[in-house]
Amino acid sequence: MELPPVLLQIIINFAIGLIVTISLNIEVGFLGLPQFGRLLAVITGAIVAAAVPGRILALYLGLPWGADYAYHMNNFGIVAKVNELLAANPVLSIGILILTLALAAVVGGFVGYLCSYPALRLKEAYLGITLLAFGDLIMTIAWNYEPLVGGTTGVSVIDPFVFVGGKTRFTVAALVALGIAILVYLYAELLARSPFSRVLKAIRDAEVAANVYGKDIVKVRAQTLIIGGAIAAMAGALWALYTGSMKATTYTRLTWTFWPWAFMMLGGTGNNLGVLIGVLLYAVARTAIIIYKGAISAVLGIAPEWLEYILIGLIIVLVVLFRPKGILPEKPVLTLPKEKIRKISEES
Amino acid sequence: MLDLVIKAVAYSSCIGIGAAAIALIYNTTKTFNFAHSSMVTWGIYMVFTATYLLGKSPYFFVALSALFGAFLGIIVYVSVNRRLIKAKANEVTLMMSTLGVDLILFGFLNIYSDYLLNKYKFPAKYFALETRDVFIKIGDAQIRLVGLVAPIVLALIVIFLHTFLTKTKIGTAMRASVENPQLAGLSGINPEVVYLLAWVIGGALAGLSGGLLSMVITGYTAVGMTIVVSFFAGAIVGGLYSVYGSLLGGFLIGLGEYLGVTLLSRFVGAWIFSYRPAIPLVIMAITLLVEPRGLVALSTRFQRR
Numbered sequence: 305m306e307l308p309p310v311l312l313q314i315i316i317n318f319a320i321g322l323i324v325t326i327s328l329n330i331e332v333g334f335l336g337l338p339q340f341g342r343l344l345a346v347i348t349g350a351i352v353a354a355a356v357p358g359r360i361l362a363l364y365l366g367l368p369w370g371a372d373y374a375y376h377m378n379n380f381g382i383v384a385k386v387n388e389l390l391a392a393n394p395v396l397s398i399g400i401l402i403l404t405l406a407l408a409a410v411v412g413g414f415v416g417y418l419c420s421y422p423a424l425r426l427k428e429a430y431l432g433i434t435l436l437a438f439g440d441l442i443m444t445i446a447w448n449y450e451p452l453v454g455g456t457t458g459v460s461v462i463d464p465f466v467f468v469g470g471k472t473r474f475t476v477a478a479l480v481a482l483g484i485a486i487l488v489y490l491y492a493e494l495l496a497r498s499p500f501s502r503v504l505k506a507i508r509d510a511e512v513a514a515n516v517y518g519k520d521i522v523k524v525r526a527q528t529l530i531i532g533g534a535i536a537a538m539a540g541a542l543w544a545l546y547t548g549s550m551k552a553t554t555y556t557r558l559t560w561t562f563w564p565w566a567f568m569m570l571g572g573t574g575n576n577l578g579v580l581i582g583v584l585l586y587a588v589a590r591t592a593i594i595i596y597k598g599a600i601s602a603v604l605g606i607a608p609e610w611l612e613y614i615l616i617g618l619i620i621v622l623v624v625l626f627r628p629k630g631i632l633p634e635k636p637v638l639t640l641p642k643e644k645i646r647k648i649s650e651e652s
Numbered sequence: 653m654l655d656l657v658i659k660a661v662a663y664s665s666c667i668g669i670g671a672a673a674i675a676l677i678y679n680t681t682k683t684f685n686f687a688h689s690s691m692v693t694w695g696i697y698m699v700f701t702a703t704y705l706l707g708k709s710p711y712f713f714v715a716l717s718a719l720f721g722a723f724l725g726i727i728v729y730v731s732v733n734r735r736l737i738k739a740k741a742n743e744v745t746l747m748m749s750t751l752g753v754d755l756i757l758f759g760f761l762n763i764y765s766d767y768l769l770n771k772y773k774f775p776a777k778y779f780a781l782e783t784r785d786v787f788i789k790i791g792d793a794q795i796r797l798v799g800l801v802a803p804i805v806l807a808l809i810v811i812f813l814h815t816f817l818t819k820t821k822i823g824t825a826m827r828a829s830v831e832n833p834q835l836a837g838l839s840g841i842n843p844e845v846v847y848l849l850a851w852v853i854g855g856a857l858a859g860l861s862g863g864l865l866s867m868v869i870t871g872y873t874a875v876g877m878t879i880v881v882s883f884f885a886g887a888i889v890g891g892l893y894s895v896y897g898s899l900l901g902g903f904l905i906g907l908g909e910y911l912g913v914t915l916l917s918r919f920v921g922a923w924i925f926s927y928r929p930a931i932p933l934v935i936m937a938i939t940l941l942v943e944p945r946g947l948v949a950l951s952t953r954f955q956r957r
């Protein structure tokens with residue numbers, strides 16, 4: 305079974321975009337952190353997916369797995385052999401997929417934890433620029449340090465979906481990504497209804513007051529950065545596995561930090577459903593631009609990729625100016641029904 | 653080696669000018685200007701277009717870049733920034749709005765360069781105006797003119813800003829509204845004029861920095877996105893709250909990038925060259941973590957003693 309390419313494009317753009325933007329929304333929408341370094345966690349996840357599982361399997365097969373693994377003359381052959389192994393072993397493939405995602409989440413969470421150090425000392429513009437710098441720093445290192453992910457030549461990424469065969473793998477991979485995106489969305493919704501999110505929003509709206517009421521702001525910030533980093537790293541890993549290759553310069557702050565910001569603001573900062581709508585609109589619009597590429601450039605006489613930049617820029621400016629709360633503004637946090645509260649108070 | 657130092661000085665001066673523009677706009681309007689990257693690149697493209705169209709030396713057109721930068725500054729202020737300041741938007745919203753503007757300017761810049769390429773067959777996707785620079789012979793050494801012009805422009809800007817901010821009435825008003833906006837408003841200073849002026853001067857400095865940079869670096873449409881990090885780093889290392897501090901910070905960042913990497917390569921090997929873009933980031937991160945107030949903190953420390 306294969307999905308038509310148009311639908312496939314929409315699904316994969318939507319799924320990856322949703323995971324990244326939800327993670328951003330938890331940090332920006334709920335806690336009010338100026339997270340301009342989303343790229344950092346995403347690229348970390350992609351590096352984990354490109355560098356770790358392939359090496360483990362290469363070691364198992366007795367192939368070069370150290371610094372040689374990423375060397376461009378070896379890499380293609382090694383990954384092809386690893387993929388042969390994976391094609392014959394569906395169970396191993398699924399195990400490797402889960403292991404990769406879990407590992408990406410752990411490393412992403414750790415990176416988020418590291419970010420909590422500057423996040424305690426700096427505010428607003430300063431913090432935003434620092435986080436942005438961290439993301440670019442990792443990108444520069446991945447681009448130049450060849451033993452990690454092949455430097456300027458990049459590396460092939462092993463394919464845990466290869467066992468389904470042929471082009472169907474793209475469909476399966478996209479559907480898996482969609483499934484994970486839905487799980488992440490449900491998690492974020494549960495989070496939004498939990499006492500934890502009320503703490504986050506209290507800190508966002510009145511930090512001093514939250515502190516006075518005994519909330520440990522340092523700890524809560526670190527926890528939020530860990531959660532956000534872990535989710536975003538999964539998106540990076542999924543994207544690397546889906547595309548089957550990893551090249552550092554395809555992970556720019558524009559695509560992985562600023563665009564998610566734009567979708568989040570369009571949909572409604574702090575509202576998960578709004579974020580979902582924002583990402584969906586983008587995924588459809590982007591696919592439409594790609595499909596009607598020829599027609600657009602014939603009518604307007606310009607290359608459509610620039611139109612995409614202008615469109616996203618316009619969305620940001622117009623939303624900021626005329627609808628600062630987005631399409632679906634954030635709603636007050638749901639509390640428990642009256643009956644339930646009475647029951648609890650009677651019990652205690 | 654001499655050429656390297658001269659190029660480093662020219663590059664550093666440009667970064668200093670641009671960093672001062674960021675600090676000026678940030679201090680007056682509380683807007684951290686992300687559109688800076690496209691404003692600088694438009695400056696580069698203005699000089700490029702005029703040089704190729706009219707065939708004269710690029711130096712004649714640096715002023716054009718400054719004018720165009722000021723024009724972009726006015727547009728950004730009137731169309732976006734003014735309304736947001738009126739609505740009392742927070743710092744992050746102001747920052748995001750300029751990011752949107754940056755993407756729009758970047759899109760139009762690419763369309764413009766496509767047009768130049770298709771209509772006039774200019775190499776608008778990748779060009780080096782370095783070759784059109786004037787080389788002066790002093791003894792055996794050849795010195796590129798931009799190595800002299802850029803620091804002189806930097807010095808002139810310092811003099812201009814100092815005179816403007818301390819000797820003129822509108823400059824004093826500007827400083828007053830940076831230090832205490834409410835009090836300045838009460839004493840009859842129109843904040844909108846001050847904001848507009850900040851965007852005009854800031855935009856002009858950004859354009860000027862781009863115009864001079866065109867003779868130092870290779871030009872392409874995404875060049876702003878690459879070097880803007882150096883401008884941010886310069887502004888933040890300088891302390892963001894001080895225009896002169898940022899100017900100095902930008903200069904130091906530029907030197908660190910150009911000369912630091914060469915010095916380091918003597919000790920650790922040539923592999924360090926490819927990590928050049930990381931240097932401003934590292935300097936900035938260390939500054940922020942150790943002394944977030946940047947170079948300004950040093951000067952106040954001296955005063956206290």
